Structures are given as structure tokens and as C-alpha cells.
Amino acid sequence: MTNKNLYIDIHVLQTVPSANINRDDTGAPKKALYGGVTRARVSSQSWKRAMRLRFNQEDHDDAGLRTKEVPQLLRQALKAAAPALTDEEIAAKVDAVFSTAKIKITKDGQTGALMLISTGQLKKLAQYALDNEALDKKELTKLFKGEQSLDLALFGRMVADNPELNVEGSAQVAHAISTHEIVPEFDYFTALDDFKPEDNAGAAMLGTVEYNSSTLYRYANLNFQEFEANIGGRAAVSGALSYIKEFLLSMPNGKQNTFANKTLPNYVMVTLRPDTPVNLVSAFEDPVKSNHGYVEASVKRLEQEYQDALQFVDAPLFTAVVGKTNGEVGEQQANVNGLLDAVGAVLKKAVSDENDLDQAN
Incomplete structure (x- = not known):
């Protein structure tokens, strides 16, 4: 380095x-x-989003997911790693990971805010949960911050529930x-009804778009x-x-x-x-x-x-x-x-x- x-x-x-x-x-x-x-x-947010979409198109293995469905993604990772586990056993391990890491899960089984996470992190978290009955917060913190995807390493992550899991972005976009x-200019547009041409004298829809x-x-x-x-x-x-x-x-x-x-x-x-x-x-x-x-x-x-x-x-x-x-x-x-x-x-x-x-x- x-x-x-x-x-x-x-x-x-x-x-x-x-x-x-x-x-x-x-x-x-x-x-x-x-x-x-x-x-x-x-x-800058819209341009970073466009960049992240291109990362996904170019290299699926090195792009993260920003979603509230991280618990669901962890469930999928656990099921892939241990197909014999029951849904109840998987749910218990997911709850243990998030409660130990001090990340709240809503009644809908989601995180409270969007969270950027990499595929590598999910795999490591799943394996750690499978290998250990008692989970350690420090170890989970390392796993949540290791194996960073390209977009996570660049743009960072904020976790309001547990700031220890925050990642400081290394990139800035103006x-x-x-x-x-x-x-500013305005485009006046009309739309016609193909099925009822008799209604088109006044147009079926009209409006303006600024550009x-x-x-x-x-x-x-x-x-x-x-x-x-x-x-x-x-x-x-x-x-x-x-x-x-x-x-x-x-x-x-x-x-x-x-x-x-x-x-x-x-x-x-x-x-x-x-x-x-x-x-x-x-x-x-x-x-x-x-x-x-x-x-x-x-x-x-x-x-x-x-x-x-x-x-x-x-x-x-x-x-x-x-x-x-x-x-x-x-x-x-x-x-x-x-x-x-x-x-x-x-x-x-x-x-x-x-x-x-x-x-x-």
C-alpha cells in the first residue's frame, strides 16, 4: 500500500x-x-448511481447491492452455503447476526435504511454464522467492513444504527x-387516442416538459x-x-x-x-x-x-x-x-x- x-x-x-x-x-x-x-x-448522487449501474454491467462479482433487503440476501447466502438448514434455523442465524451487529430489522424483515453491501461480505457473514454458535460483535464488524466491492470502497457506506460499520468513501464526485x-425551455406535447380517433380533436392528453x-x-x-x-x-x-x-x-x-x-x-x-x-x-x-x-x-x-x-x-x-x-x-x-x-x-x-x-x- x-x-x-x-x-x-x-x-x-x-x-x-x-x-x-x-x-x-x-x-x-x-x-x-x-x-x-x-x-x-x-x-453527484445521480451520476454515482449511473456509475454503479455500469459497475454491475461490467463486473457482477465486484459490484455491491444497495438495498433494505440485506437480511433476505443473508438468508439466501446461508441457504446456498447450507441447503440442509430449515427456514427457522436460517431465520435464527440472520436474527443473531443483525442483533449482535446492532443493526435493527423492521417488522417487514428489512433494514431501516438502504445499506450497501458486497457479495463477498454476505458470503463471509454466512460462513461465520454457520461456524459459530456464539457471535462476536468485533468479528462481525470486521466482516461487514472487509471484502469491499468496488463501489463500496469508492463511495462508502453510512449505517445509522451502528456507526462502527460505516465506510469512509475514497472518491468524491461534484x-x-x-x-x-x-x-429553461418547455416542450408542449399532446397524445392521441388510437382507438377513438374521434376524440383526438382536443387530444387525449397534453402537457409540458421542461428541459x-x-x-x-x-x-x-x-x-x-x-x-x-x-x-x-x-x-x-x-x-x-x-x-x-x-x-x-x-x-x-x-x-x-x-x-x-x-x-x-x-x-x-x-x-x-x-x-x-x-x-x-x-x-x-x-x-x-x-x-x-x-x-x-x-x-x-x-x-x-x-x-x-x-x-x-x-x-x-x-x-x-x-x-x-x-x-x-x-x-x-x-x-x-x-x-x-x-x-x-x-x-x-x-x-x-x-x-x-x-x-x-
């Missing part, structure tokens, strides 16, 4: 056409007031905001040292690269069928820093103004902010860029795979150097 701090910053500029990918309580696209003007906003001011278009600045970071500790040192580099890839390629799917607005990043910058993560959103505190697109001007602002930040923080260990660049920032990569390979090589070297140092000491 690396002893030195190492932070991975991910900066993305991405255009999104007419869309409503993340709604507020009124059904309107979420917004933010920044720099004195209204911006499009996509919450709310995405537009680099420019947006003006906007934007060029988003998206930012996320990863504390690689914390991530290594959470994941247990296993495949930390590949896990970090998966995090970068899924952040780049995921997108919340609100109103996706209506707008088909799945786009890809226009520009990506990934930076490895030894001192502190740096969100460069201040590049857009003064909103970009343009009548012929926002991407080029936004890239110029972002790269200038990257240079300006060097007045306050150490020079990055490494920076890689994909997309049309306006300055001399980092190593230009032809595509995302090239970027991941370059970042992975630096991470592997950092881990190897630290391991060599540990062995020498």
Missing part, C-alpha cells in the same frame, strides 16, 4: 443537447446559481454544472491511498482505472427515452497530484459567453485555470488529456484507452516504488 498521498483528479467537458437527465421535486431539470447566473446542474448560463441544453463541467477525484486501504490492496490500480472509465462514460438516464441525449465527453483531463485534489470549477465562475458553441472557450478556460492553480499547489506528478487542447497541458492521448494506459502506468510505478521502499525499511 502506498504511504504517500496520491490524488486522482478527473475533469470532463461534455455537451448535452435538449435534456432533463436529473429532475427536481417539480419535474424540472436541476439548476444551480453560480457566478450570478442560472446553470444547468446534475447532482455536482456537474454548465460552464455558461442556461435558459435545457448545456456544456457541462464535470469533476471527480479519488484518494488512491484510502482506496487501497478500503479495497484491501487487491487490484487497486485496476479499480482506480475502472472508476475513471465509468465516470467518463456513464450518464444518468432521466427522460432518456424522450430526449435520447446520451453523449460522450468532448474533453478529458486526468491529473495525479501529491498534495491535494483541485476542483477547477472557478474557471467558469464568470460564465462563458458565445454564439457559436461553448466547448472551445470552455477548454481554454479550464486549461488556464489548471495553470493558474500552480500558484497555490504543487505541480502534478502527471497529467493526461483527451480531446482538442488549446494549450500545453499534460500528455495528449489519442483516446480514452490510451489515457487509461498512461495513468495506469504511473499508478503501478507509484505502488511499486512504495513497495520497494517498504521492503528496504
Whole structure:
């Protein structure tokens, strides 16, 4: 495990056409007031959810489940490990695990709140309950915090009933905001009744949907040292690269069928820093103004902010860029795979150097 701090910053500029990918309580696209003007906003929670769904699609064994049905999942794990057990015996063991771990189960047999848990944790908990008549709270705590899935190691977990089971997330995802001011627009729609065409003079249904278009600045970071500790040192580099890839390629799917607005990043910058993560959103505190697109001007602002930040923080260990660049920032990569390979090589070297140092000491 690396002893030195190492932070991975991910900066993305991405255009999104007419869309409503993340709604507020009124059904309107979420917004933010920044720099004195209204911006499009996509919450970090919705983007993390989109990333977790991609983790599940890419690797079922390394993705957790966030659910209230953890007792039911443990019952299934116990049944798989010991098919001869009766339902009553399984229920007694599940009750023993959760009561000893100080996690309340409702009358419906659920946890009181959503709980993120990995498949590995469920298997270990089931085996421990089978092997031990008397359960130990400290051992259960270790099992609830060990064998962390990729998403659990990244995003953490809060257990209100027993804070000892909390997992501090190693990743941070910012709310995405537009680099420019947006003006909300409205789509007026009507729906016709195919079975009763005579009723269509006034339309069978009508309404409006609010939407906007934007060029988003998206930012996320990863504390690689914390991530290594959470994941247990296993495949930390590949896990970090998966995090970068899924952040780049995921997108919340609100109103996706209506707008088909799945786009890809226009520009990506990934930076490895030894001192502190740096969100460069201040590049857009003064909103970009343009009548012929926002991407080029936004890239110029972002790269200038990257240079300006060097007045306050150490020079990055490494920076890689994909997309049309306006300055001399980092190593230009032809595509995302090239970027991941370059970042992975630096991470592997950092881990190897630290391991060599540990062995020498």
C-alpha cells in the first residue's frame, strides 16, 4: 500500500443537447446559481448511481447491492452455503447476526435504511454464522467492513444504527454544472387516442416538459491511498482505472427515452497530484459567453485555470488529456484507452516504488 498521498483528479467537458437527465421535486431539470447566473446542474448522487449501474454491467462479482433487503440476501447466502438448514434455523442465524451487529430489522424483515453491501461480505457473514454458535460483535464488524466491492470502497457506506460499520468513501464526485448560463425551455406535447380517433380533436392528453441544453463541467477525484486501504490492496490500480472509465462514460438516464441525449465527453483531463485534489470549477465562475458553441472557450478556460492553480499547489506528478487542447497541458492521448494506459502506468510505478521502499525499511 502506498504511504504517500496520491490524488486522482478527473475533469470532463461534455455537451448535452435538449435534456432533463436529473429532475427536481417539480419535474424540472436541476439548476444551480453560480457566478450570478442560472446553470444547468446534475447532482453527484445521480451520476454515482449511473456509475454503479455500469459497475454491475461490467463486473457482477465486484459490484455491491444497495438495498433494505440485506437480511433476505443473508438468508439466501446461508441457504446456498447450507441447503440442509430449515427456514427457522436460517431465520435464527440472520436474527443473531443483525442483533449482535446492532443493526435493527423492521417488522417487514428489512433494514431501516438502504445499506450497501458486497457479495463477498454476505458470503463471509454466512460462513461465520454457520461456524459459530456464539457471535462476536468485533468479528462481525470486521466482516461487514472487509471484502469491499468496488463501489463500496469508492463511495462508502453510512449505517445509522451502528456507526462502527460505516465506510469512509475514497472518491468524491461534484455536482456537474454548465460552464455558461442556461435558459429553461418547455416542450408542449399532446397524445392521441388510437382507438377513438374521434376524440383526438382536443387530444387525449397534453402537457409540458421542461428541459435545457448545456456544456457541462464535470469533476471527480479519488484518494488512491484510502482506496487501497478500503479495497484491501487487491487490484487497486485496476479499480482506480475502472472508476475513471465509468465516470467518463456513464450518464444518468432521466427522460432518456424522450430526449435520447446520451453523449460522450468532448474533453478529458486526468491529473495525479501529491498534495491535494483541485476542483477547477472557478474557471467558469464568470460564465462563458458565445454564439457559436461553448466547448472551445470552455477548454481554454479550464486549461488556464489548471495553470493558474500552480500558484497555490504543487505541480502534478502527471497529467493526461483527451480531446482538442488549446494549450500545453499534460500528455495528449489519442483516446480514452490510451489515457487509461498512461495513468495506469504511473499508478503501478507509484505502488511499486512504495513497495520497494517498504521492503528496504
